[in-house]
Amino acid sequence: MWKTVSAGATRVEPAVKQFLPPCQVRCPxxxxxxxxxxxxxxxxxxxxxxxxxxxQIGDYLYDRNPLFNICGYxxxxxxxxxxxxxxGGAIRRRLLKRFVSDTYTYHLDRKEEFNIAKQKENVxxxxxxxxxxxCAFDLSKRGYRATIxxxxxxxGGALWLIPRYRLPEKVLTSACENLVRIAGxxxxxxxxxxxxxxxxxxxxxxxxxxxxxxxxxxxxxxLTFGREKVEGQELSGVMYGNMFLYEVSHGNIKPGxxxxxxxxxxxxxNVAFDVARTAxxxxxxxxxxxxxxxxxxxxxxIPADVDEIRGAWEEGIKIVYSRGVRKIVGESERVxxxxxxxxxxxFDESGFNPKFDTSDAIELSGDVLxxxxxxxxxxxxxxxxxxxxxxxxxxxxxxxxxxxEWVFIGGDLRRIGFMAEAMKEGLIAAESIERYLRxxxxxxxxxxxxxxxxxxxxxYYLNEPEVLWIPPEKRLHFQLxxxxxxxxxxxxxxxRCLTCGPCIxxxxxxxxxxxxxxxxxxxxxxxxxxxxxCSSVCYYSSAQLKEVEGKRKSTxxxxxxxxxxMCVVACPSAARELTxxxxxxxxxxxxxxx
Amino acid sequence: MKNYEPKxxxxxxxxxxxxxxxxxxxxxxxxxxxxxxxxxxxxxxHVLKAFQQGADGVLILGCPxxxxxxxxxxxxxxxxxxxxQRVLDAYGIDQKRVKMVFxxxxxxxxxxxxxxxxxEGIRHLGPMKPV
Numbered sequence: 001m002w003k004t005v006s007a008g009a010t011r012v013e014p015a016v017k018q019f020l021p022p023c024q025v026r027c028p029x030x031x032x033x034x035x036x037x038x039x040x041x042x043x044x045x046x047x048x049x050x051x052x053x054x055x056q057i058g059d060y061l062y063d064r065n066p067l068f069n070i071c072g073y074x075x076x077x078x079x080x081x082x083x084x085x086x087x088g089g090a091i092r093r094r095l096l097k098r099f100v101s102d103t104y105t106y107h108l109d110r111k112e113e114f115n116i117a118k119q120k121e122n123v124x125x126x127x128x129x130x131x132x133x134x135c136a137f138d139l140s141k142r143g144y145r146a147t148i149x150x151x152x153x154x155x156g157g158a159l160w161l162i163p164r165y166r167l168p169e170k171v172l173t174s175a176c177e178n179l180v181r182i183a184g185x186x187x188x189x190x191x192x193x194x195x196x197x198x199x200x201x202x203x204x205x206x207x208x209x210x211x212x213x214x215x216x217x218x219x220x221x222x223l224t225f226g227r228e229k230v231e232g233q234e235l236s237g238v239m240y241g242n243m244f245l246y247e248v249s250h251g252n253i254k255p256g257x258x259x260x261x262x263x264x265x266x267x268x269x270n271v272a273f274d275v276a277r278t279a280x281x282x283x284x285x286x287x288x289x290x291x292x293x294x295x296x297x298x299x300x301x302i303p304a305d306v307d308e309i310r311g312a313w314e315e316g317i318k319i320v321y322s323r324g325v326r327k328i329v330g331e332s333e334r335v336x337x338x339x340x341x342x343x344x345x346x347f348d349e350s351g352f353n354p355k356f357d358t359s360d361a362i363e364l365s366g367d368v369l370x371x372x373x374x375x376x377x378x379x380x381x382x383x384x385x386x387x388x389x390x391x392x393x394x395x396x397x398x399x400x401x402x403x404x405e406w407v408f409i410g411g412d413l414r415r416i417g418f419m420a421e422a423m424k425e426g427l428i429a430a431e432s433i434e435r436y437l438r439x440x441x442x443x444x445x446x447x448x449x450x451x452x453x454x455x456x457x458x459x460y461y462l463n464e465p466e467v468l469w470i471p472p473e474k475r476l477h478f479q480l481x482x483x484x485x486x487x488x489x490x491x492x493x494x495x496r497c498l499t500c501g502p503c504i505x506x507x508x509x510x511x512x513x514x515x516x517x518x519x520x521x522x523x524x525x526x527x528x529x530x531x532x533x534c535s536s537v538c539y540y541s542s543a544q545l546k547e548v549e550g551k552r553k554s555t556x557x558x559x560x561x562x563x564x565x566m567c568v569v570a571c572p573s574a575a576r577e578l579t580x581x582x583x584x585x586x587x588x589x590x591x592x593x594x
Numbered sequence: 595m596k597n598y599e600p601k602x603x604x605x606x607x608x609x610x611x612x613x614x615x616x617x618x619x620x621x622x623x624x625x626x627x628x629x630x631x632x633x634x635x636x637x638x639x640h641v642l643k644a645f646q647q648g649a650d651g652v653l654i655l656g657c658p659x660x661x662x663x664x665x666x667x668x669x670x671x672x673x674x675x676x677x678x679q680r681v682l683d684a685y686g687i688d689q690k691r692v693k694m695v696f697x698x699x700x701x702x703x704x705x706x707x708x709x710x711x712x713x714e715g716i717r718h719l720g721p722m723k724p725v
Contacts, residue, residue: 038663044614044700458665495661509663513616514608515631539665564664565635569674583630587640590626591647594601 019559021501022452023078023093028424030450031065033078033093034501038508040096040494043487050487051103058104061097062111066137066183067130067423069105069175070159072098073167075420083455083500089464091497092485099490105171108178118184120144121437124208126193129157130419131214131411133179134426135433140183142434147186147208149193155180157216158412159419161245161271163278164478194381200407210433213385213401214411214426217375218242223266225326226356232328233371237335241267241275241372248278258284264338264364266325267372268292273308275372276317281476287318287364291343291354294321300346311481314472320364324356328369337365377413385409398432398442399425408432453500453560456539462496465489503562519563519581521556527575528554534567534576543567543576598721600650600713602626604705605640607633607668610657612702623706633657633694634667638678641692651691651716653709658696668696688719 023033039057043050061068076094084090120143125132128150136146154160155176159167180187193215194200203211220240223230232238247253261284265276268290280286292302302309302321313319323340330336342360347353379386385403387393393402394409401407410425428446435442468483475481485493499506509515521543530552534543542560545552554575556567568576578584604627606612612620617629626649630636633656641652654675656668672694679689693712699705 042609042613042700049614456665458660458662459669460660462660498665499663509609509631512613514613537670562664564632564667566664566667566670569635569637569670578635581631583628583635586628587643590603590628591644591649594603594626594644594648 017449017451018505019453019502020450020505021499022081022083023091024501024505025450025452026081027078028418028420029065029427031061031068031071031078032506034497034499034506035508035511036061036100037091037093037096037494037497038499038506039512040099040490041497042508042512042514043491043494045488045491047487054100054103055107058100058107061100062104065423066179067133067175067419068097069101069108069171070167071420072096072101073171074159074162075418077418077420081452083452084461084464084496084498087455087461092464092467092493095467095485096490096494099485099487101171102484105174108174108182111178111182113182113184114141116141116143116184118143118145121209122147122207123433123437124149124193124203124211126211126213127151127157127215127411127413128155128176128187129214129216129411129422130159131413131422131426131429132157132212133176134423135212135214135410135430136185136426137179137183138427138430139433140185142430144433144437145186146183147188148180149188149191149198149203151190151192151215153189155187158242160249161242161274163245163248163274163281165277165281165475165481166274168480192381200384200404204406209437210406210408212399212408212410212426212429212433213382214409214413214422214429215378215381216412217377217416219376219378220371221374221376223325223328223371223373225324230325230328232330232335235328235330235335235369236333237367238328238369238371241265241271241370242375244275244370245271245278248282253282256283258282258368261285261367262365263287263368263370264289264366265370265372266290266338267374268302268304269372269374270304270308271375272372273304273312275370277308277312277315279368279370280312280315280317281478284368286316287320287366288312289320289323289325289338289340289364291324291346292321293346294319300343311469314469315476316472320362323362324354326356326358326361335366335369337363338369339363375412375416397446399429400432400436400442406436453502454541455500456498457541458498458539464496465493499562502559516582517580519565519578520558521561521563521565521568522577522579523554523556524575524577525553527573529573529575530554531572533570533572537566537570539564539566598717600716600719600721601648602651602653602709602713603628603644603649604653604655604709605630605633605636606655606702606705607631607657609663610661610698610700611655612699612705614700615702620702620705624709627705632662632664632667633671634662634664636671636674638674641675641678645687645691645722648722650719650722651693651712653712654692654694655699655705655708656694656696658698661698672696687722688716690716691719691722 043053079090082090122145125136125148128148139146263279263284263286265288322343327339342357345355399408399410408429411422470481540560542557546555662668
């Protein structure tokens with residue numbers, strides 16, 4: 001006879017699936033977007049009164065995402081999956097968040113520290129970027145004593161590489177510095193872990209029971225052509241994009257630095273465009289050269305965002321598509337020109353594997369060449385954590401290192417991605433560290449599948465508002481070039497949100513007292529004649545007719561239902577009723593008093 | 595008729611009306627006031643029942659077209675009320691006794707004013723039920 005095993009791999013996993021609005025599914029940290037949209041739509045039009053509401057919205061967001069002030073300037077992933085895209089343009093959620101951020105950034109300096117007793121273990125976090133900060137924040141809230149070891153003299157990591165014309169310095173510094181103050185996180189600046197004496201083992205011996213390594217990808221990727229390193233990268237005038245942005249952000253490169261010079265930027269990603277637009281603002285006559293083609297929809301399409309490409313183009317930056325670099329030609333130790341053969345294919349089945357037509361090559365002359373073709377980790381310090389093939393040995397579900405069970409690895413270091421993706425890794429690591437230190441199963445129930453909800457039906461859809469950019473000839477400086485929403489504009493845009501998601505994941509109306517609780521719709525099958533009027537008035541395709549024992553009966557999909565009551569009102573045979581709502585009771589009371 | 599004051603029932607959508615002021619404060623200013631989560635939740639039978647119970651008029655305050663939190667609840671209301679007004683007319687009940695106003699008034703300041711205006715508008719019709 002068989003013997004059942006219910007431990008380890010054979011244990012039943014809880015089936016976890018959650019419905020959310022598509023924006024929240026897209027957001028790596030599943031921020032409560034719908035709720036904040038609804039709350040913004042309910043702000044008073046008086047700016048002074050509204051400030052109080054904005055701070056309340058900010059406080060709510062802050063608990064879940066202490067970096068939201070920054071996200072409001074640089075993210076906007078949520079907009080990519082907004083249901084409204086097909087009907088008039090995605091809700092401008094990034095600008096709505098920036099609207100909250102613009103008030104909240106100043107409030108942050110006055111925000112009180114969390115009152116949390118830190119009675120759990122010491123945990124070390126290596127790297128003070130988005131992943132490290134998020135992990136430290138979450139652990140701190142759970143009562144751990146978190147210490148960030150930061151190699152440089154400031155927090156924020158790769159966020160410092162975002163040019164100031166997109167992210168003002170005040171927003172970045174205020175978010176990072178206040179985060180560690182509010183959550184009570186220790187920070188050791190100018191402290192590099194792994195390189196010299198301060199090894200991971202030493203941290204362990206010093207009493208840190210777990211370590212989260214999120215030191216990012218500070219090493220630039222060198223330019224290659226057909227697997228070979230392109231010659232000439234040591235010439236004067238050649239630099240790497242992330243290092244260039246780093247120097248600019250430190251104020252080491254002064255305005256007008258490239259005046260009268262021709263700058264060539266190699267690369268087609270967002271960082272390459274940050275570099276090109278920065279170089280343009282420093283006075284350079286700038287050209288971007290990339291392997292990818294112009295058509296973003298094609299497999300070989302340019303990866304940079306449309307807005308970046310448009311911005312660069314408006315600012316007078318030339319973009320040369322579908323060209324690689326096979327040779328950097330110098331003259332008396334200075335870069336002079338590059339040779340660019342036609343790229344015929346960037347990706348194939350195996351992934352990135354560019355093919356060139358070497359007979360079709362052009363030459364581009366330049367005084368400066370900035371190579372921005374990607375970044376990588378600094379391997380030297382991470383030797384103990386690598387597998388045989390030189391990659392990081394890490395469980396992608398829990399971020400636990402397979403080499404050292406007390407080490408967790410995440411952020412760009414594990415996989416280069418968006419800021420919010422790094423933040424998510426910080427949260428995953430924090431959960432894993434807690435489970436590890438509490439002796440719980442580290443893998444159980446970690447994977448949650450989110451399912452986006454469809455767009456509701458309505459008679460009119462509204463077009464997206466125009467986003468205002470300072471005209472190109474007036475924006476070649478490092479001040480913000482995009483105008484944020486005014487209070488009135490923010491309210492209008494927030495009202496446009498169709499609130500596709502389920503009520504239970506929002507509850508904005510309950511939180512401000514518009515409804516006492518979320519009602520539910522009850523169907524009395526015995527009264528239902530199967531006429532289908534309910535489904536004709538339901539905007540959420542929740543009320544539907546189903547075949548029950550050979551008869552058509554009305555049903556309600558509770559995941560989709562918003563309890564708006566249209567079906568209840570429309571039903572000719574009173575087979576539908578709202579429960580958990582005091583409307584009927586109030587009506588009776590008022591009528592009785594007549 | 596001089597001392598006659600029409601009895602009005604006022605329904606208002608919470609998403610468009612008075613959500614900044616709160617129910618407790620507004621309650622004292624509006625008699626027979628029934629805030630609801632959407633004007634679309636109001637049934638025709640609610641209106642008819644109000645008349646049966648002795649109301650002289652019913653005022654429904656909803657959100658402007660295209661601004662309903664529940665997509666088109668206000669549109670459903672206006673369809674229903676227009677039909678209801680025809681039916682009431684056929685039974686000799688003046689359709690002015692049911693009125694809709696679709697606007698946004700986050701502080702609800704206009705609610706007492708609108709109730710008064712409607713009262714004035716139907717005062718000449720006299721009470722629904724002869725006293």
